[in-house]
Each structure stands twice: as structure tokens, then as C-alpha cells.
Amino acid sequence: MDQKSLAMFVHLSQTLHFGKTALAFHMSPSTLSRAIQRIEDEVNSELLLRDNRTVMLTEAGRKFQHYAQQQAEQWQIFKQSLDETQQALTGKLSIYCSVTAAYSHLPPLLERFRQQHPLVEIMLTTGDASDALEQVQNKSVDFAIAANPENLPRSVYFQYLATIPLAVIAPTMNCIVQQQLSEKILPWAEIPIILPEHGPARKRFDLWYRKKQQGKPNIYATVSGHEALVSMVALGCGVGIVPQVVVENSPVKDRVQYLADVGEITPFDLGICCLNQSKSQPLIKAFFNAIA
Amino acid sequence: MDQKSLAMFVHLSQTLHFGKTALAFHMSPSTLSRAIQRIEDEVNSELLLRDNRTVMLTEAGRKFQHYAQQQAEQWQIFKQSLDETQQALTGKLSIYCSVTAAYSHLPPLLERFRQQHPLVEIMLTTGDASDALEQVQNKSVDFAIAANPENLPRSVYFQYLATIPLAVIAPTMNCIVQQQLSEKILPWAEIPIILPEHGPARKRFDLWYRKKQQGKPNIYATVSGHEALVSMVALGCGVGIVPQVVVENSPVKDRVQYLADVGEITPFDLGICCLNQSKSQPLIKAFFNAIA
DNA sequence: TCTGAGTGTTGCAAAAAACGCAACGTGTCG
DNA sequence: CGACACGTTGCGTTTTTTGCAACACTCAGA
Known part of the structure; x- marks a missing residue:
């Protein structure tokens, strides 16, 4: 029962709708269904009553919801307390994206990252979004904001950001x-x-x-x-x-x-991409960590 | 990062010794090592400094230890709050063990279970501990306290209780x-x-x-x-x-x-056994849940 | 009554993650 | 220097998780 499962439960306990929550977490309803079953199995209680038409929280479900929210909160607090300890990283991080993305999707990401690591130099290049993946594969940049093509190359990692109509x-x-x-x-x-x-x-x-x-x-x-x-x-x-x-x-x-x-x-999925092989580099990890 | 991993970290942060903690959790040191690595990766900080001879907590490690302990405590509280809600189970649960086990290892298990489910009737049979597994496989009993033979049959589940010198x-x-x-x-x-x-x-x-x-x-x-x-x-x-x-x-x-x-x-390992196939029965699940 | 849309669940095969063993690198102590 | 203790890593195996497709069920409207 990891953080993600708890978050899924909380979301589901609010929507009371497997389909919507599954969509929100970018997974199939079956996966969500099984995840909830795992949780219910672990706490040995039914948390949700589903009757093929409606979903509702049980008493135990409400208690678990409370527990899960509390969990998430403490996790946030812990991570934040870590940020204080963490010695500042330095170096350069290069990012490629379209002009529009630089206006619309990049700022909130960078803001959080720069707050934690003010010494890292950000090198931003803008250009045609269609070239983004190429730039990453070339190693011309560390990251790119790019649309998810149907056939994502094995070598690149893609983390969903938003759906673009x-x-x-x-x-x-x-x-x-x-x-x-x-x-x-x-x-x-x-x-x-x-x-x-x-x-x-x-x-x-x-x-x-x-x-x-x-x-x-x-x-x-x-x-x-x-x-x-x-x-x-x-x-x-x-x-x-x-x-x-x-x-x-x-x-x-x-x-x-x-x-x-x-x-x-x-619509297509917009996300932040990098090479799989570079995911272990400290700056890259720190970036994903900041935007997660 | 599940409850077990957190518990492992807490134990390790106290022993500061991979071998001992691995032993305590009945796993290989490599498994423990990787589990800790997973955690460190997830929080993106080194929690323990190991220099081939000694292990020591970092500052981040101390914070995580605090977080983990807090986590465990809240989990306990949540489970206990569930017990109050849980409608009482009824039925019979049959257990087989040696006379000695009935004196030495059974009481604490039964105590916690009976507290949660006072209406369940416990049927205890004592006999030669060597026959315990047979009794389980026969379905003569639901549970048995038995020693772990080198070749545990696939059909039976074994949960460690104690090491018997x-x-x-x-x-x-x-x-x-x-x-x-x-x-x-x-x-x-x-x-x-x-x-x-x-x-x-x-x-x-x-x-x-x-x-x-x-x-x-x-x-x-x-x-x-x-x-x-x-x-x-x-x-x-x-x-x-x-x-x-x-x-x-x-x-x-x-x-x-x-x-x-x-x-x-x-020495051999003593544990509580049941058929794998019966692990999903409510009473059986409740029992394991109570003694976990 | 029948049909069609909307739900959550399950069988199955594929993919991913976790595990233990054995080998390794690196310190320490006699 | 050699034996030992300790944590880590490579690798093959086992376990778990996943998504797809099919299913079971309910409800609304024809």
C-alpha cells in the first residue's frame, strides 16, 4: 500500500466513480479496481460498496479516507522538511519546449524546482514542439516538453503533464x-x-x-x-x-x-521527457522529484 | 514504499546492521539492501551512510526515521479504530499444536484475536507437533502451529513465529x-x-x-x-x-x-500454518490480521 | 419487453518488480 | 599476508501488477 494507492483511494472516495478516477490517474479501470481490492484485502474490510450502478463509502471507508489523507499530508511535510536539509545542487539543466509550453506549462514546474535548487542554471530553448523528442534523443537537451507520439521510443521516458485538445x-x-x-x-x-x-x-x-x-x-x-x-x-x-x-x-x-x-x-498527451538512461542523474532526479 | 519497508528501515536505523535486520525480517541481506535503496531513491536522499564497515544515519535518515515511526503509529491507530467498527465475526476456528506450544506460543496469539472477535469459538487440539502439518493438509484443522520442514508443501502457507533452539x-x-x-x-x-x-x-x-x-x-x-x-x-x-x-x-x-x-x-522455525486455499476465508483472514 | 449505454469485475497473457543465491569489492584484525 | 565480516551487484527465477477484452449487471428510453 504505497502513497499512490492511497491517493487513488482518496480520489475515488470523492468521485465515487471508478472510470473517472482511473482516467485521472492514467490507468485502466481494472487496475484501479484491483488496487482497491488489494487495499480492502489488506485492511480486511470493505471500504466501498459497489452495486454496479453506484459506489458509496462504508463506515470503514470513511475512516480509511481520513487515514489516507493524513498520510499524504505527513508525506508532504516530511518531503518539505527534507528540502531544507538537502544541500543545494549546482549545475546546468537544459530544457527544450515550444514557445507556448514555455508560457503555459513550464512556469509552474520550474518554479517549484528553482525554489528547492536555486543554484541550478536553467538553459531553456524554444522551438517547434514536434522536434522536442529528437532534441532529447540527440542529447541536445536534458528535458523536453513534448507530445506523446503513438510509438514512444524505448529510450525515452515520458511523464504525463496534461491533455491537449x-x-x-x-x-x-x-x-x-x-x-x-x-x-x-x-x-x-x-x-x-x-x-x-x-x-x-x-x-x-x-x-x-x-x-x-x-x-x-x-x-x-x-x-x-x-x-x-x-x-x-x-x-x-x-x-x-x-x-x-x-x-x-x-x-x-x-x-x-x-x-x-x-x-x-x-487530443494528445503532453508530458515531460528525458532519456531513460539519464533518469538516474542527480539533477534529473531532483527535477522529477520537485515536480512530482 | 509499504508498511513493511518502513518497519525495516526503522529496525535498521536502530541496529545499524544489515545482516541483523535482514535476519530479523527473515530475508536475505541483498533484499534488505535493495529495499533501502528503493526508499532512498524514492525520497531522493541518502538516508544511511555505509562504508563497508559501519552504517550510520544521515540527517535525512533521522527525519525519515521519525516519519516512518509516526506512520507506523497512525497505522496502528487506524487498524484499532477499524476493530471497533467491524461487526463481530462468528463461527468456529480449529487449531492444532503441541502441548508446549499451547503453553508458550499460542496464548498471546489467541488473546489478541479473541479480543477482536469474542464470538468465535476456538477449538484447540493438542498432539505431537510433528503431525501438525498433516492435520492442516487433512483439513482436520484450520490452523496449526508447526515447525517449518525443509520442503514445505506448496499447498500450505507458513507464517513465521519464532526460532526454536x-x-x-x-x-x-x-x-x-x-x-x-x-x-x-x-x-x-x-x-x-x-x-x-x-x-x-x-x-x-x-x-x-x-x-x-x-x-x-x-x-x-x-x-x-x-x-x-x-x-x-x-x-x-x-x-x-x-x-x-x-x-x-x-x-x-x-x-x-x-x-x-x-x-x-x-534450530528450526516455528510458525502458524494453514492451507493456502483457505487463506481467503473471513475467519482465517481475521486471524492472520489479528496476529500480524 | 427489448435495446443500448454506462458501470465495475474477471480471465488471461504479457510486462515489470522483487527475490535469493553466489560472486565481488573492500575494509579489519590476528 | 590471509581469514573474516559486511554491504552491494549480476543474474536467473518467481511473484506481482498491468491492460485488454469479455462479462455481468443496472437503468433509461423506445
Whole structure:
């Protein structure tokens, strides 16, 4: 019964829903189910009553919930007390990510790390998110914030950060694209489209467009870097597919609009990556430890 | 990082000796070593400094020790609070053990269990400890207190209770045996010997006697049940080999003496046994839970 | 009554973790 | 220097955990 199991139980005792909690912890419901069974077996009491439709805490469950929360709290206190003791690490840590990630997801991570290890020099490089994994594999950087590709190379470790929904965006200004979009049945084969050169967003597009069965897309341009893509859309060059978060952090945000009713585009998982082989290095370990 | 690992660390932080702690937890030093490494990895700090000769706590180690002890305490409190909630179990639980075990090792186990489940009827059968495992496999009883044979059947579960040292005993009264024992070089081939019919003590004797290379032993009698063996020795029939604890609980204790300098006899492990398949039964689980 | 969506659980095979043994490196003491 | 004591590491084996797919069950709406 480790920290993680306890956290899972606490979460579950609040949602009272195996599916949701399993999702929150990025595991299958069966795994969660078994983990709870293990706990119940260990304390030799039923903690949750499940009747195929609802889940509810038993009396013992409430007590365990209290115990688990208390546990987690003390664990936090202990870790914090360690931070005080821990002699400061020094050195350089290089990180690669997109401009957007540097705005949206990196700051909270770095903040906690720098608080614990103020002497470590952070070297941040920004660029096309699609190149992130390559940068890690090259050993050009220690870490990268990257999307999880379907086939993650064996050599890299991936720790989930967030789920990134994609969106189809169009210019708000009056232009040819605008007119095409105002038609009843969208002429997908004609609308100029701007795409990422490669990377998960590109793959998502290919999949999504094929579903429409509209023949070949009219690809106006491919660009490297989602941020540039938003600019091009804003300029009226065409419609594009990008992560929502990129749009929201874009200075031209109000010159593009989301296209609704374009069908589901499966979001991708954003995470922090490093080489498996370097996971044992002190700075790397300290970083993961700080963001955990 | 489970309860057991924490307990191991606490023990180790007191002994400061991997070998001893490993022994105390019935595992190999390597397992303990790795468990500690896992913990250190998880907290990302060295907790113990080992320099091939000595082990000492670091500052972080002291903090973790405090945390671990606190953890264990809260776990106890939680379990106890559960006991209050737990609706009383009822039924029968049958246990088999030797008369000596019923005196020496059973009472503390039963006490805790009966406190939690006063409605469960305990059915205790005493007999030769060597038959204990058989009784369990027969399903004649739910539990038995038994010695761990070298080749424990797959079907039975064994939980360690104590290490039982064996001793060679002789009568204190004046008799032939006395005279033989007073000789300078003990005439082992002539001294009458009383032995358990079978079981671990018998095996230990065979091994021990063979080491002496004195030819065939003069076996005066074989008896079933260690308690009876002590009686026969007390009566002056010969010397015998039995668990020390049997002697100490014997009413004829002062009519026998331990023979010193007879060489090492490897002690055996005493434990509580049940069928693996019955470990999931509520009463059985409750019992193990109570004695854990 | 039937169907379909939404739940949690279980059989199974694959993957991961833990274990013990044996060998090793490194100190200490006679 | 040689024997010993102690913790660690390489390696093959065993145990545990995992996710997928199939299942069992309930409820809502046709």
C-alpha cells in the first residue's frame, strides 16, 4: 500500500466513480479496481460498496479516507522538511519546449524546482514542439516538453503533464476563406489549409480529414511551429489545426475563431521527457522529484 | 514504499546492521539492501551512510526515521479504530499444536484475536507437533502451529513465529547414563538415546549424530510428542534431543540437565500454518490480521 | 419487453518488480 | 599476508501488477 494507492483511494472516495478516477490517474479501470481490492484485502474490510450502478463509502471507508489523507499530508511535510536539509545542487539543466509550453506549462514546474535548487542554471530553448523528442534523443537537451507520439521510443521516458485538445481555427477577417466557410456545405476540398510540417498535430489532421472523405485537402502551406501557424491563419491564409492552448496564448488570438462542429479530434498527451538512461542523474532526479 | 519497508528501515536505523535486520525480517541481506535503496531513491536522499564497515544515519535518515515511526503509529491507530467498527465475526476456528506450544506460543496469539472477535469459538487440539502439518493438509484443522520442514508443501502457507533452539538433555538422577556422561570421552555409541519418532527434531538429530562419526547410535526408544520424551529422559532412560522450550515448560524440568559442548544443532522455525486455499476465508483472514 | 449505454469485475497473457543465491569489492584484525 | 565480516551487484527465477477484452449487471428510453 504505497502513497499512490492511497491517493487513488482518496480520489475515488470523492468521485465515487471508478472510470473517472482511473482516467485521472492514467490507468485502466481494472487496475484501479484491483488496487482497491488489494487495499480492502489488506485492511480486511470493505471500504466501498459497489452495486454496479453506484459506489458509496462504508463506515470503514470513511475512516480509511481520513487515514489516507493524513498520510499524504505527513508525506508532504516530511518531503518539505527534507528540502531544507538537502544541500543545494549546482549545475546546468537544459530544457527544450515550444514557445507556448514555455508560457503555459513550464512556469509552474520550474518554479517549484528553482525554489528547492536555486543554484541550478536553467538553459531553456524554444522551438517547434514536434522536434522536442529528437532534441532529447540527440542529447541536445536534458528535458523536453513534448507530445506523446503513438510509438514512444524505448529510450525515452515520458511523464504525463496534461491533455491537449486540438482545435480547427479560421480567420475572423473578411477573406475568401470566410466566404467558403459561410456556405451551407463546407467545400473542404477547396478551403486552403495550413498544417504543421510533422508531429502529432499533423497526424491528427490526416486522420481527421480522411474521416471526412472529401478527397485531397487543399494544403496552402505547411509550417514548423504551431505559433507561426496561428499567425498565418490570422492573416487569412486559410484554416488550420493547432492545440487550443497555442491559440489562447497567441497575441493574434482575437483574429482567429474556432470552428465548431468539425468532428472529434483526439487530443494528445503532453508530458515531460528525458532519456531513460539519464533518469538516474542527480539533477534529473531532483527535477522529477520537485515536480512530482 | 509499504508498511513493511518502513518497519525495516526503522529496525535498521536502530541496529545499524544489515545482516541483523535482514535476519530479523527473515530475508536475505541483498533484499534488505535493495529495499533501502528503493526508499532512498524514492525520497531522493541518502538516508544511511555505509562504508563497508559501519552504517550510520544521515540527517535525512533521522527525519525519515521519525516519519516512518509516526506512520507506523497512525497505522496502528487506524487498524484499532477499524476493530471497533467491524461487526463481530462468528463461527468456529480449529487449531492444532503441541502441548508446549499451547503453553508458550499460542496464548498471546489467541488473546489478541479473541479480543477482536469474542464470538468465535476456538477449538484447540493438542498432539505431537510433528503431525501438525498433516492435520492442516487433512483439513482436520484450520490452523496449526508447526515447525517449518525443509520442503514445505506448496499447498500450505507458513507464517513465521519464532526460532526454536534444540537442546540435548540428560537425567540429573544417578543412573547408568550419568556414569557414561562423566567419562572423559563420551561413548556416544553406547549412551542410550531417546528420540522423536519423526519430524524436524528427529531430522536434526540424524544430521547432528552423523557429524560425530561414532557409528550407530544406541537408540533406547522413540516416542511421539516431545513432552513425553522429556519425561523419559527425566526417568533416567537416556539422553534426548528436544526443543529447549519444551524442557522449560516441563514439570520435570529440574530432573533433566542440558548437555553443553555437544556441537551446534541448527534450530528450526516455528510458525502458524494453514492451507493456502483457505487463506481467503473471513475467519482465517481475521486471524492472520489479528496476529500480524 | 427489448435495446443500448454506462458501470465495475474477471480471465488471461504479457510486462515489470522483487527475490535469493553466489560472486565481488573492500575494509579489519590476528 | 590471509581469514573474516559486511554491504552491494549480476543474474536467473518467481511473484506481482498491468491492460485488454469479455462479462455481468443496472437503468433509461423506445
